[in-house]
Amino acid sequence: MNHPTRRSALLAGAGAATAVGLAACGSADQETSSGTAASSGGSGTTTVKLQLQWVTQGQFAGYFAALDQGYYSDEGLDVQILEGGSDIVPQTVLAQGQADYAIAWVPKALASREQGAAITNVAQIYQRSGTLQVSFTKTGITAVEGLKGKKVGNWGFGNEYELFAAMTAAGLDPSSDVELVQQQFDMLGLLQGDIDAAQAMTYNEFAQLLEAENPDTGSLFTAADFNVLNWNDVGTAMLQDAVWASTEKLADTAYQQQTVKFLKASIKGWVFARDNPEEARDIVVAKGSTLGASHQLWQVNEVNKLVWPAAGGAGLIDATAWEQTVQIAMDTKNAEGQTVITEEPDEDAWTNDYVQQALDELTSAGVDVKGAAFAPETVTLAAGGA
Incomplete structure (x- = not known):
C-alpha cells in the first residue's frame, strides 16, 4: 500500500x-x-x-x-x-x-x-518481528498466561513492548503479576536459572541456546528443550x-x-x-x-x-x-x-x-x-x- x-x-x-x-x-x-x-x-x-x-x-x-x-x-x-x-x-x-x-x-x-x-x-x-520469549520446557510456559508468577527477563531500552503488550492482552499486569528481571544481551540468565523466560531474537540469542551444551546429556541443546512465545503468533508483533x-x-x-x-x-x-x-x-x-x-x-x-x-x-x-x-x-x-x-x-x-x-x-x-x-x-x- x-x-x-x-x-x-x-x-x-x-x-x-x-x-x-x-x-x-x-x-x-x-x-x-x-x-x-x-x-x-x-x-x-x-x-x-x-x-x-x-x-x-x-x-x-x-x-x-x-x-x-x-x-x-x-x-x-x-x-x-x-x-x-x-x-x-x-x-x-x-x-x-x-x-x-x-x-x-x-x-x-x-x-x-x-x-x-x-x-x-x-x-x-x-x-x-524476530523477537521471542524463551523458556525451558520444564517451566510449562506454553502461553503468555503462563508467565504469571515467573521471573521474566527483558532487555529494556524499548525492546520490551511486544512482551508487555502480550501480557496486558492476556490480563497480566507486567508491574505486579511477574518478576521483571533486567536481562543482559545474552542467554546466560536463562541457562543459569536466574530467569524463567528470557527475551531472544530468532537470529541471535535463540541460536546461542542451541550452541550451548546441555549438562544433563553432554550434547548441545535442541529446540525441543525450549518453549517459545512468538509475538507474530500472539498478535503483538x-x-x-x-x-x-x-x-x-x-x-x-x-x-x-x-x-x-x-x-x-x-x-x-x-x-x-x-x-x-x-x-x-x-x-x-x-x-x-x-x-x-x-x-x-x-x-x-x-x-x-x-x-x-x-x-x-x-x-x-x-x-x-x-x-x-x-x-x-x-x-x-x-x-x-x-x-x-x-x-x-x-x-x-x-x-x-x-x-x-x-x-x-x-x-x-x-x-x-x-x-x-x-x-x-x-x-x-x-x-x-x-
Missing part, C-alpha cells in the same frame, strides 16, 4: 525519468539546487553513509552483500557502512546529519521522532529493522533520486542473501564479524525468514503492520509507566514512494522482489557457533 505524502507531488513533478536518473553529484563543498549538501566519491560516485544499529553480523547481510556484489556502485553510490553498538542510536546519528540513512526498529525511531528527530521510514525491510531517511532532505530531488537508488541496490542485496545464504554468510564473516560461521549462517537464514516472502515486494511498508506497531507504542506502558510515544505520528513518519519506485525498476529488470517461493535452509549449529 502506498502512503501518499507531500513528497509524492515532488516526485511526480520530477517525472519518471528524473526519478530514476543519474545519481546526485557534486562535492562536499557544493550544494544541490535546493541547498542540501551533497558529497562525491571517486569517479563521479556519490558517497553515502549507512548507520547500522548493531555490529557487523548476518542481521545486515543484505547491505553487506549489496556492497560486496557491486550493486551500490552500479547505482553510482559509494556506500560506507557504519557499525553500531550499545552506545550508538542510529536514528540520532541520521537526524544529526552524520549518516545519510540508518537502520532502526520502528518503535524506537518513532520515539526519537516524537522527541524531534526529523526522520522518515522509507523501506520496511523486516516484514515480521512490532515492526523492526527499517531504512530511515532524513525527512528534511527528502524535499530535495537529488536526495529523492539517491534514496531510490540506495533502496534498489539494498533490496537487490537482500535478494542475493535470500538466494545465496552461504555466500552472504561468507561476505559478513569477511567483513569482520566476530561470530562464528555456523552462527552467521543461522543468522542469515533466520533473517531471510523475516524478509521473505514479501507479499508486496521487499521493503514495502504494510499499513496494517504499521498501525499495529503505532497502536502498541501508544497504548503499552513499560515498567516505569511510560509509553513509547504519546500520540500518533504525522504523515511524514513513513512513505512507500521511493521503495515502490525501486521495486518497479527491479521487477522490470527481472528481479524477484517478492520471494513467494522462498524456502529457508536447515542450519546445523556448532558448539559456540563456530
Whole structure:
C-alpha cells in the first residue's frame, strides 16, 4: 500500500525519468539546487553513509552483500557502512546529519521522532518481528498466561513492548503479576536459572541456546528443550529493522533520486542473501564479524525468514503492520509507566514512494522482489557457533 505524502507531488513533478536518473553529484563543498549538501566519491560516485544499529553480523547481510556484489556502485553510490553498538542510536546519528540513512526498529525511531528527530521510514525491510520469549520446557510456559508468577527477563531500552503488550492482552499486569528481571544481551540468565523466560531474537540469542551444551546429556541443546512465545503468533508483533531517511532532505530531488537508488541496490542485496545464504554468510564473516560461521549462517537464514516472502515486494511498508506497531507504542506502558510515544505520528513518519519506485525498476529488470517461493535452509549449529 502506498502512503501518499507531500513528497509524492515532488516526485511526480520530477517525472519518471528524473526519478530514476543519474545519481546526485557534486562535492562536499557544493550544494544541490535546493541547498542540501551533497558529497562525491571517486569517479563521479556519490558517497553515502549507512548507520547500522548493531555490529557487523548476518542481521545486515543484505547491505553487506549489496556492497560486496557491486550493486551500490552500479547505482553510482559509494556506500560506507557504519557499525553500531550499545552506545550508538542510529536514528540520532541520521537526524544529526552524520549518516545519510540508518537502520532502526520502528518503535524506537518513532520515539526519537516524537522527541524531534526529523526522520522518515522509507523501506520496511523486516516484514515480521524476530523477537521471542524463551523458556525451558520444564517451566510449562506454553502461553503468555503462563508467565504469571515467573521471573521474566527483558532487555529494556524499548525492546520490551511486544512482551508487555502480550501480557496486558492476556490480563497480566507486567508491574505486579511477574518478576521483571533486567536481562543482559545474552542467554546466560536463562541457562543459569536466574530467569524463567528470557527475551531472544530468532537470529541471535535463540541460536546461542542451541550452541550451548546441555549438562544433563553432554550434547548441545535442541529446540525441543525450549518453549517459545512468538509475538507474530500472539498478535503483538512490532515492526523492526527499517531504512530511515532524513525527512528534511527528502524535499530535495537529488536526495529523492539517491534514496531510490540506495533502496534498489539494498533490496537487490537482500535478494542475493535470500538466494545465496552461504555466500552472504561468507561476505559478513569477511567483513569482520566476530561470530562464528555456523552462527552467521543461522543468522542469515533466520533473517531471510523475516524478509521473505514479501507479499508486496521487499521493503514495502504494510499499513496494517504499521498501525499495529503505532497502536502498541501508544497504548503499552513499560515498567516505569511510560509509553513509547504519546500520540500518533504525522504523515511524514513513513512513505512507500521511493521503495515502490525501486521495486518497479527491479521487477522490470527481472528481479524477484517478492520471494513467494522462498524456502529457508536447515542450519546445523556448532558448539559456540563456530
